[in-house]
Amino acid sequence: MHVTNLECSFCHREYEARRLHNVCIDCGKPLFVRYDLKRIGAFLTRQALYARRSDLWRYRELLPVRRESNIVTLGEGWTPLHHAKNLGAALGLSELYVKDESLNPTQSFKARGMSVAVSMAKELGVKKIAAPSAGNAAGALAAYCAQGGLQAFLFMPRDTPRANLIECEVAGAHITLVDGLITDCGAEVGRRKEEEGWFDVSTLKEPYRVEGKKTLGYEIAEQSEWTLPDVIIYPTGGGTGLVGMWKAFDEMQQLGWIGEKRPRMVSVQAAGCAPIVRAFEKGERFADEFPNATTIASGLRVPKAIGDFLILDAIRESDGTAVAVTDEELIAGARELARREGIFAAPEGGACVPALRKLIERGKVKSDERIVLFNTGSGIKYLDAFDSEAKERTPRNQRPSALGPALLT
Numbered sequence: 001m002h003v004t005n006l007e008c009s010f011c012h013r014e015y016e017a018r019r020l021h022n023v024c025i026d027c028g029k030p031l032f033v034r035y036d037l038k039r040i041g042a043f044l045t046r047q048a049l050y051a052r053r054s055d056l057w058r059y060r061e062l063l064p065v066r067r068e069s070n071i072v073t074l075g076e077g078w079t080p081l082h083h084a085k086n087l088g089a090a091l092g093l094s095e096l097y098v099k100d101e102s103l104n105p106t107q108s109f110k111a112r113g114m115s116v117a118v119s120m121a122k123e124l125g126v127k128k129i130a131a132p133s134a135g136n137a138a139g140a141l142a143a144y145c146a147q148g149g150l151q152a153f154l155f156m157p158r159d160t161p162r163a164n165l166i167e168c169e170v171a172g173a174h175i176t177l178v179d180g181l182i183t184d185c186g187a188e189v190g191r192r193k194e195e196e197g198w199f200d201v202s203t204l205k206e207p208y209r210v211e212g213k214k215t216l217g218y219e220i221a222e223q224s225e226w227t228l229p230d231v232i233i234y235p236t237g238g239g240t241g242l243v244g245m246w247k248a249f250d251e252m253q254q255l256g257w258i259g260e261k262r263p264r265m266v267s268v269q270a271a272g273c274a275p276i277v278r279a280f281e282k283g284e285r286f287a288d289e290f291p292n293a294t295t296i297a298s299g300l301r302v303p304k305a306i307g308d309f310l311i312l313d314a315i316r317e318s319d320g321t322a323v324a325v326t327d328e329e330l331i332a333g334a335r336e337l338a339r340r341e342g343i344f345a346a347p348e349g350g351a352c353v354p355a356l357r358k359l360i361e362r363g364k365v366k367s368d369e370r371i372v373l374f375n376t377g378s379g380i381k382y383l384d385a386f387d388s389e390a391k392e393r394t395p396r397n398q399r400p401s402a403l404g405p406a407l408l409t
């Protein structure tokens with residue numbers, strides 16, 4: 001393949017590619033895969049991609065797996081870039097799009113990262129993989145480990161959505177529930193991995209999940225005739241998708257596929273857990289741990305992200321911003337996406353809608369700009385988050401439980 005080496009995203013120390021690595025041994029920051037982009041650009045044209053398979057492995061030369069037989073896939077990626085005309089009209093925007101990641105295997109964009117990470121783990125001889133997760137990463141890891149014949153060891157907060165726990169259990173993963181947040185789960189993996197012989201695939205603590213997520217950037221360009229949008233609005237937890245897209249844009253420019261223009265990158269977080277928003281507003285390059293993190297959008301409940309500086313650098317370099325929205329706002333946003341577009345979004349995806357409204361109010365977007373919202377997962381996995389709302393909205397005497405079967409006919 002065309003991987004030259006790995007490189008620390010912070011201190012630039014180089015590492016050999018064909019070995020297992022987690023973070024930089026000097027500075028503890030994430031490692032990035034580097035490719036011989038000149039060579040790839042010389043033979044791979046954009047037109048050559050059009051006839052390829054409809055998943056993220058269409059970008060095979062730009063992914064790290066060497067042998068075809070090591071690819072662990074369930075059809076992830078190549079999701080619709082949906083022109084949201086109804087929501088756009090309601091907001092006064094003509095070019096509003098939703099990248100709908102709920103169509104991925106296991107119903108979230110975590111499938112992208114896990115497909116590539118599990119493939120690479122398999123290629124490098126790993127048998128047991130461990131990860132802390134707010135839910136969707138665990139569900140995806142369980143599925144890809146089942147597909148690839150590896151064992152998954154998953155650590156999740158006790159209040160993780162039930163759908164995530166059940167999908168992991170049916171896929172045969174080993175599950176440990178932790179009284180705490182994803183950071184506590186991560187610490188537990190860190191404590192035990194050596195002794196248990198687990199390979200740790202925590203967000204940005206191994207180099208390959210971000211490679212899977214970067215394909216979001218390639219897809220958006222390819223689906224828009226190799227132009228990039230003006231604004232990208234991304235619900236941010238650990239930030240892998242945003243960091244990955246930012247990497248993809250640079251790669252595509254080096255390949256000669258796009259020019260210098262970059263979208264303004266907007267990071268959305270929940271008001272109850274907004275470390276990136278706070279650091280952005282304070283002008284800091286690293287984000288302090290956010291105390292007492294709470295939000296119903298479990299994928300956004302990441303009080304401390306190892307890739308904080310990568311997220312913040314991308315936001316600032318692109319002249320973007322960071323926005324916090326309340327849980328009420330993000331659930332209302334998900335409901336609005338469903339009502340206006342028929343997309344039943346995860347609460348995290350729903351968060352993009354009130355964030356966009358705030359940008360409009362603050363004069364940060366123009367009515368004819370091309371804007372892409374990320375719906376990162378499916379609302380189906382968060383029924384409790386919507387159910388309690390549904391109950392509150394339905395008058396007490398009309399709730400199904402209050403009606404006898406005879407009254408329902």
Ligand SMILES: *Cc1c(COP(=O)(O)O)cnc(C)c1O
Pocket residue numbers: 108109110136137203235236237238239240241242299300346348349376377378
């Ligand atoms: C994990 C997750 C996020 C956050 O993604 P990061 O790459 O960690 O920023 C957003 N939405 C959903 C549905 C998720 O599962």
Ligand SMILES: [Zn+2]
Pocket residue numbers: 008009010011012013024025026027028029
């Ligand atoms: Zn380093």
